[in-house]
Amino acid sequence: MQIAIASGKGGTGKTTMSLAISHFLSSRGNDVTLLDCDVEEPNAGLFMHSGSLKERRVTTPVPEIDPSKCIGCGVCEELCQYNALAVLKGKAVIFPELCHSCGGCVIACSSGAMKERDVEIGTIFTGSDGSITHLTGKLDIGKIQSPGLIGEVKKEKKNHIGKINIIDSPPGNSCPMIETVRECDHVFLVAEPSPFSMNDLELAMETLDKMGLKYSVIVNKAKEGENELTGFLEKRNTEIAAVISDSLDLAVAYSSGNFIDLLIESEKGEFEKIEEIINSRRRIVECQ
Ligand code: SF4
Ligand code: SF4
Structure with a gap:
């Protein structure tokens, strides 16, 4: 419930x-x-x-771009709703701090220029009262x-x-x-x-x-x-x-x-x- x-x-x-x-x-x-x-x-x-709290760090996947595979097609830039991607001088660049980890650009990139890496975003504390x-x-x-x-x-x-x-x-x-x-x-x-x-x-x-x-x-x-x-x-x-x-x-x-x-x-x-x-x-x- x-x-x-x-x-x-x-x-x-x-x-x-x-x-x-x-x-x-x-x-x-x-x-x-x-x-x-x-x-x-x-x-x-x-x-x-509470007494002592249990802690767990939480990560989220954020895309990384391999410039050697990027053909600058702009598909990822167009798809990202959060303006976290831009194509500059024929190559995509990412602004990870704007990324919401939807994963859409990684799926959409047909050149295999994107893969995800885990980035830490916060902590979960657990206790009891x-x-x-x-x-x-x-x-x-x-x-x-x-x-x-x-x-x-x-x-x-x-x-x-x-x-x-x-x-x-x-x-x-x-x-x-x-x-x-x-x-x-x-x-x-x-x-x-x-x-x-x-x-x-x-x-x-x-x-x-x-x-x-x-x-x-x-x-x-x-x-x-x-x-x-x-x-x-x-x-x-x-x-x-x-x-x-x-x-x-x-x-x-x-x-x-x-x-x-x-x-x-x-x-x-x-x-x-x-x-x-x-x-x-x-x-x-x-x-x-
Ligand atoms: S979709 Fe892939 S190949 Fe196209 S600009 Fe983005 S990273 Fe580069
Ligand atoms: S994962 Fe989603 S939010 Fe993050 S850069 Fe790609 S399309 Fe934008």
Whole structure:
């Protein structure tokens, strides 16, 4: 069972929710793994109390060009969607830092001038906090291949019946988010009632609609009497998974890193609603 926690915009409380949902589900007897796929800025691990972490370096294939075999036909340059290839003075050159490792140019080059070599892009850290296993993908500085690393984090902890993977997604709705939520059984979008958050939420919802994924929205940092965001979601017929109140006590606890128990205790009813959505998705998925 793969559950992604995503958001259209950063800073809405996505990682906070990933941590709290993981701890809540674990306290209810579930076998939970938390995967931090926000690989450019992973911080869920900062709030996990683990001992030593296991590390695995991750590589991705990047093409190399043999100039003696290149006939300068330009097929690879035309094919590359990321402008990582150019033909200069009759020979192809590659800008490896722009390459997304799709492998297309290697297949398309009929002269056999291209082969792939493995390049390191990041590290996966694995640890456990009580009964929760957690995995963190961390992209190396200067690398752009986040989807490749995200795919490796997800592969490391495959989908198993009876187990729940909570996946902290990168914010936004570009390639890294799409790679993270792809094939997930349900997505919770975390949004706060601010104009920026609502605009980006709408874009994220459009992306998930196009991908045909099931999702619901967690309204976070809701002020007393707030109804702009909830009204918008109701009008759009979008399921509201939970409404988490804005709280000064929580903000203070967050700054000291000890917010999870307080959040779960003060919003227990809302986390029970989230649990019910996950359980109902689980019943459907396990029947399929
Ligand atoms: S497709 Fe092959 S032969 Fe043609 S320009 Fe690219 S590397 Fe050279
Ligand atoms: S592998 Fe894909 S992204 Fe990389 S250079 Fe070739 S076509 Fe471009």
